Amino acid sequence: MLKLNKMNIIKELPAIKKNVSLAEYTTFKIGGKAKYFFIAKTKEDLIKAIFVAKKLKLQFFILGGGSNLLVSDKGYNGLVIKTQNSNLEIRKKGTIINFFCGAGAPLAKLVLESIKNSAQGLEWAAGIPGTVGGAIFGNAGAFNESMSGNIEEVEVLDVRKTVIKKFKNKDCRFEYRKSFFKKNKNIIILSAKLKLKNGKRKKIKEIIKEHLEKRKKFQPLNYPSAGSVFVNPKTGLKxxxxxxxxxxxxxxxxxxxxxxxxxxxxxxxxxxxxxxxxxxxxxxxxxxxxxxxxxxxxxxxxx
Ligand SMILES: Cc1cc2nc3c(=O)[nH]c(=O)nc-3n(C[C@H](O)[C@H](O)[C@H](O)COP(=O)(O)OP(=O)(O)OC[C@H]3O[C@@H](n4cnc5c(N)ncnc54)[C@H](O)[C@@H]3O)c2cc1C
CATH class of the missing domain: 3.90.78.10 (UDP-N-acetylenolpyruvoylglucosamine reductase, C-terminal domain)
Known part of the structure; x- marks a missing residue:
């Protein structure tokens, strides 16, 4: 085993930073410092950072947009890996439009591209901060729809077995604000294939505008927060x-x-x-x- 010291980790990940304030990387603007902090700009960066953490027996945490997090005032005594692999490729086949994107792609980018490409199906996601990886992890949703309705396939890294696998939608075991990934922290989302449909740009824009207006009316968007603090119960009052x-x-x-x-x-x-x-x-x-x-x-x- 390699001894964990500053020299080793810098040798393995030259772009690594030390003592980075996590408050800056969360929408709540709360939290102490990460002992080590690394921004993964590509899938390869992400895999490498995880392997380095594993090799050095260093605990790690995958940070997406930081929009669903409450970080301890004491910070994180390990390696925080921020996903910024935001690549996006769009392929059209008949009426189906597939988005192939990195886990670090912001939902906002996908929503914008869905308008540009007249792709219907992601309107619900307008106004939700965060990344594709975070949205899959928590099966983010709004207006009676959720990520589970868009996912065709998810590419993951199984950290324990050191293999890359593909999960079909049903393998992700999506439920209300739940997924397989939430229960299995050793499975890291690398990228995803989303399925959208050919639609009318005007209509897509209209729905998005409506959703954004509702958010503005009912949510305190002028202060830092992490969105809804609690999930809704299955029945009864919200x-x-x-x-x-x-x-x-x-x-x-x-x-x-x-x-x-x-x-x-x-x-x-x-x-x-x-x-x-x-x-x-x-x-x-x-x-x-x-x-x-x-x-x-x-x-x-x-x-
Ligand atoms: C103003 C506001 C409005 C919001 N509205 C909604 C809403 O309408 N509906 C809703 O569902 N949520 C909402 N949220 C909450 C939040 O935006 C979503 O939950 C979002 O999907 C979180 O994504 P993220 O990238 O920010 O994840 P983060 O907060 O960075 O991380 C959340 C969890 O996902 C894990 N994770 C992130 N990426 C990966 C990856 N690649 N592989 C494995 N695990 C990963 C992290 O380790 C962490 O455990 C809102 C938040 C705010 C601030």
């Missing part, structure tokens, strides 16, 4: 409604505040700490359990 009925809209701990616009959003009013957000999360969970007997589950991921 999480936001339960939090509202507990009288917690506007509740503030430190610089973290429950949004008045959308009670399932916690906003960072500026320099909020992870511990402030955690305290709010625990308070919400306690109050909702007492009032409704519902145990809320976090959608955001803590590292």
């Amino acid at each position: 999480t936001g409604e339960m939090i509202e009925k507990c009288g917690l809209k506007g509740k503030r701990i430190g610089k973290a505040k429950v949004s008045e616009k959308h009670a399932n959003f916690i906003m960072n009013l500026g320099k909020a700490k992870e511990k402030d957000v955690k305290k709010l999360i625990n308070l919400i969970k306690k109050r909702v359990k007492n009032k409704f007997g519902v145990i809320l589950k976090e959608e955001i991921i803590s590292i």
Whole structure:
């Protein structure tokens, strides 16, 4: 085994950085520093960084757009690998339009290209920050649609077995905000093939505009956040409604505040700490359990 020291890791990954603030790389703008930080601009970079971490027995974390994360104030004592393999190739065959993209491709880029190419099917994703990899991992969705409806195939790296494999849609075991990848952290998403349909550009633009207007109206987009904090229960009231009925809209701990616009959003009013957000999360969970007997589950991921 190679001894982990600065020299070894720099030799293996010359572009690696040390002590990088993760707050800068999350939409919540919260979190301490990553001991090591590497930006993977290509699939090969991503694979190499994972192998180096494995070889050096260094824990690693794959960071996409950082839009679903609550990072510890203490930071991350390992290697954070940020995916920026944002390559995109579009192929048309009859009425089917396939997007072949790197895991680090921003959803926003795909939505923009879907308009340009009159490709219908990704309208729901407009306004969701983050990458394709992150959206597959959490089966991101909105307006009754989700990533699971677009995925044809996912290329992955099985870190334990050191092989690259292809997952068909059903292998991804998509459920509401869940996937196979969420339960199997050793399977890293490298790239994906999305299936869209030929549509009318005007109509696609109209739907996207409608969605974006709804987001602006109902979400606190003027403050840093990580989107919805909790998932919705399968039945009954939505999480936001339960939090509202507990009288917690506007509740503030430190610089973290429950949004008045959308009670399932916690906003960072500026320099909020992870511990402030955690305290709010625990308070919400306690109050909702007492009032409704519902145990809320976090959608955001803590590292
Ligand atoms: C204003 C706002 C609105 C939002 N609206 C929505 C919404 O409507 N619907 C919705 O579902 N979400 C929403 N979100 C949450 C978030 O944008 C999505 O969950 C998004 O898909 C996360 O992607 P990401 O690239 O930012 O992932 P990150 O936050 O970077 O990571 C999330 C998880 O995915 C893992 N991951 C990322 N890439 C890979 C990879 N290549 N291989 C393996 N694992 C990987 C990470 O390790 C981490 O565990 C919103 C967030 C904000 C801030």
